[in-house]
């Protein structure tokens with residue numbers, strides 16, 4: 271199976287081509303800039319250099335969030351529309367799970383997170399075999415860390431936003447927290463491709479971003495409806 | 499141009515997810531529009547983040563509907579065109595990236611299109627252009643007089659200095675507590691009312707084809723405020739009729755003067771406000787004895803749609819315009835610059 275994987279859901283822009291399970295090519299940048307301009311040229315380059323034509327693809331994989339709303343949509347629009355044009359399935363992989371898989375061999379829990387401003391994070395908790403211990407959510411980091419403390423086991427934190435929350439993590443979890451260095455902190459598109467290989471594709475039109483959060487206007491509107 | 503040329507277009511600049519196919523530049527094959535208006539109604543206007551969310555949900559569904567309605571496949575298409583700007587950036591991004599994905603996957607030429615060029619070219623699906631022509635572009639975001647001396651060339655001879663006409667409609671509608679979208683509501687009320695209040699007309703300096711609607715908008719709001727303080731009842735129908743009379747008077751008079759000065763063969767009305775009954779009637783009256791032919795598109799081509807993008811995109815494509823894989827959403831895309839860019843690549 272030939273898979274093209276796309277991730278523009280956060281700072282990282284990643285494109286990978288997996289051929290019969292082997293990584294044929296991978297392109298990663300770690301600058302949250304111009305994903306819309308740079309994505310298709312990157313796909314073009316990786317495809318060309320790995321000698322892959324669009325019609326050689328059997329499946330497209332994409333990180334479907336959470337992350338930057340716009341970033342998630344750029345990747346997902348591209349993945350869905352390419353798959354639709356080529357008549358092949360598209361598979362969405364959680365952007366958090368993609369990061370968690372960087373810690374797949376850690377003896378303990380793996381906690382990927384993305385900063386969501388005002389003390390909030392998008393996060394979830396995974397066991398080493400990548401089964402989900404705590405579902406993905408948008409939560410105050412402080413509350414989340416206190417929940418994790420009760421688990422008593424070592425936890426590997428994977429995040430590009432480690433710096434923002436490092437102090438609080440160490441404060442609450444102390445020795446229980448393991449903080450690796452930079453190359454482990456972000457998702458790799460080849461890992462997204464290999465996860466997608468194992469998944470059963472759903473209906474193409476129904477694949478939508480996993481924002482984990484309502485738009486502000488809608489949240490406010492719902493609040494007002496409740497008051498009425 | 500080969501015998502039969504088909505161009506597919508995507509338009510997602512605001513709150514409509516639209517896909518269309520046009521044949522040989524001027525024949526409409528299919529025109530599918532998935533409107534989000536119901537979803538935005540509760541907020542009293544378009545919420546950009548919600549618009550973007552709907553676009554990504556609707557994009558591939560709308561594409562599929564267009565192809566199945568046309569009984570065609572992507573292989574039949576000669577070019578993929580898309581609204582590049584202006585518009586809401588998050589909304590535009592969905593269309594632009596979808597168009598790039600189709601073009602890349604199916605190895606098709608890609609063309610970026612200016613939204614207003616699209617509104618103007620909507621008319622060419624009804625009637626062949628004769629140059630020079632003038633277009634009065636009136637929508638929620640635009641009020642412009644555009645001179646075209648030939649295909650793909652756009653010269654703005656007048657534009658609004660503050661609010662667009664459609665914006666003034668929306669604000670006045672909100673003051674009158676009319677539901678969103680306010681423009682059609684005012685137009686409907688105005689048909690039932692009479693011009694009893696003498697609102698100002700902003701003619702600006704002699705010979706200028708620019709517009710200004712913020713003074714008028716304030717005048718309407720002040721008048722309503724005063725009436726409330728005095729416990730005086732103003733019929734909303736009459737307020738709407740008086741407001742609309744001022745807008746269409748200025749628009750139709752300036753359009754007529756410009757048409758005379760530039761000796762144009764056609765006067766084309768474009769944009770969402772072209773659906774306005776009051777404006778249509780005023781223009782018909784002004785141009786009834788004129789040498790200039792007045793063209794007003796049917797309603798389904800006035801509001802945002804992709805057929806107009808296909809019509810403008812097909813011309814750009816045949817003039818040799820091509821976009822690269824780095825095509826981006828351009829929320830502030832300039833019409834004149836867009837036109838000159840196309841000419842350079844000829």
Ligand SMILES: [Zn+2]
Nearest residue numbers: 613637770802
């Ligand atoms: Zn428009």
